[in-house]
Amino acid sequence: MSEKSIIIVGGIGRLRRHYERAAAELGFRAKVFETQSTKLGNNIRNAKAVIIFTDVNSKKLAETAISTARGSGVPVVLSGRSSISALKKSLLKLVHDERGDSDECRARH
Secondary structure, three states: OOOOEEEEEOOOHHHHHHHHHHHHHOOOEEEEEOOOOOOHHHHHHOOOEEEEEOOOOOHHHHHHHHHHHHHHOOOEEEEOOOOHHHHHHHHHHHHHOOOOOOOEEEEOO
16 A cells, blocks of 8 residues: 555445545545455555544454554544544544654544
């Protein structure tokens, strides 16, 4: 995955294209994982950041993603909502948080 790639964990299936389009508008290439996948770990390790939608996500999937990201030093953004506007807020947080002084934040939506 490229330097500007992000992983989105969870979300609503019918919004996948909208998530990808919203990410592209801000210069990111998004890969969406709605369910557990053998490819998830490798994709997280190569991503710039991980956004986890906590409202429509299995606890196990979220825990796996967080653990993998932390172990790889990949920033994690937890979003309480899986809407397009919540994703955009999370992406903007990533854009503006270039200092890297915090590897995890909770987006308030």
